[in-house]
Amino acid sequence: xxxxxxxxxxxxRIRSFVLREGxxxxxxxxxxQTHWARFGVDFTGNVQDFxxxxxxxxxRVLEIGFGNGEALAWASEHDxxxxxxxxxxxxxxxxxLMNALAARDATNVRLxxxxxxxxxxxxxxxxxxxxxxxxxxxxxxxKRHNKRRIVxxxxxxxxxxxxxxxxxxxxxTDWEPYAQHMLDVMEGxxxxxxxxxxxxxxxKPDWRIETHFERRGLKLGHGVWDLLYRRDPRA
Numbered sequence: 001x002x003x004x005x006x007x008x009x010x011x012x013r014i015r016s017f018v019l020r021e022g023x024x025x026x027x028x029x030x031x032x033q034t035h036w037a038r039f040g041v042d043f044t045g046n047v048q049d050f051x052x053x054x055x056x057x058x059x060r061v062l063e064i065g066f067g068n069g070e071a072l073a074w075a076s077e078h079d080x081x082x083x084x085x086x087x088x089x090x091x092x093x094x095x096x097l098m099n100a101l102a103a104r105d106a107t108n109v110r111l112x113x114x115x116x117x118x119x120x121x122x123x124x125x126x127x128x129x130x131x132x133x134x135x136x137x138x139x140x141x142x143k144r145h146n147k148r149r150i151v152x153x154x155x156x157x158x159x160x161x162x163x164x165x166x167x168x169x170x171x172x173t174d175w176e177p178y179a180q181h182m183l184d185v186m187e188g189x190x191x192x193x194x195x196x197x198x199x200x201x202x203x204k205p206d207w208r209i210e211t212h213f214e215r216r217g218l219k220l221g222h223g224v225w226d227l228l229y230r231r232d233p234r235a
Contacts, residue, residue, distance in 0.1 A: 028095025035098040039106075041085075043114040045122045053110055054083045059130035062087065062162075064116045064150070065137050069097025070211045076101075076109045079207070082130065084109045087116045117155070124162045131168040132159055136213060139175035151182045153189065160191035165233035168195070172208060172226045174217040179225035186227060191235040195228040202226040 032040075041048065051057045059082045066072045066086045076084040086109065088094050094113045101109050112119050137150050151171060159169060169192060173179050179201070186192055187199060196202045204210075204226050214224060 024092045024095055027099060028092050031095040031098040031102070032091070035102050039098050039101055039109060039111050040094075041110050041112050041123075043112060043119065043123065045118075047125050048123045050083065050085070050110070050128075054108065056083075058083045058108075060085060060128065061131040061133065062120075062124070062129050063133040063135070065089075065134060066093065066097065067136070067211075067213065068093045069100060070213075071135060071209055072109070073097060073100045073106075074209050075207060076106060077104060080108060082108065085112070085124075086110075087112045087114065087119050089113065089115060116150070117158070120158055120162055126161055127164045129163045129167060131170065132163060133170045133208075135170070135172040135208065136174060137178075139173060139178040149178065149181065151178075151185055153185055156185060156189045157191065160189070160231055160235070163231040165231050165235075167231045169229045169231070170205070170208070170226065171229075172204075172224065174214065174222040174224050176223060176225070179227075182225075182227055186229050189229075191232055192229040193232045195230050202228045 041053070050060060061075070061079075061082055062085045063072050063075075064087050066088045067090075069086065069088075072084060072086050086097065088097075088111070091113060094111055097111065112123075134150065139149070156169070163169065169186075171182050171186070173182065183199065183201070187194065194200055204224065205228070208226065210218075218224070
């Protein structure tokens, strides 16, 4: 993508997250001491050789903002043919997920504790991802904060440059105004086409489990909206 540098510089100026690092439990702290060398990827600013990291060449799924890791742990366990890369800035969730991965001796997951934009820009090779998942990102529901939403035209263009033609982008939110914002952004994105049909939301796919976070929202009367888009091979 010719304007990668300008796009990502803009994205770095307006962060889609605020780093409020919660207190880690002793078990989560131990996870970083014990399991980071196995599951963690230190940000270097250079394109990673994930074939070497995983010890194989396989389709790769990137989950951005995996929270406590519940969905990523389940997906990677039930989809052993693919490798999973998770990106999350909050330490407690990263520690919790590493403990879960270690408990089942997972081999197909690697994790970043870093800003997703910088990982995408500098460490993920162009066209190397088969799927990207962004599930329940911060909706930044106050109007003056809407500019912080991660799903923006420049960001989905950056994603398009890293996803292989025909690859999938799966978005999900429980905040209806953000769902409409996502739909508007994606329908206007030249590199993506709606996998269901123009302007359509998707039914929840089987591969996205209902998490504790989602169940809590449903009990409060929230809806949930899924969007599925394919990287247009003609773009």
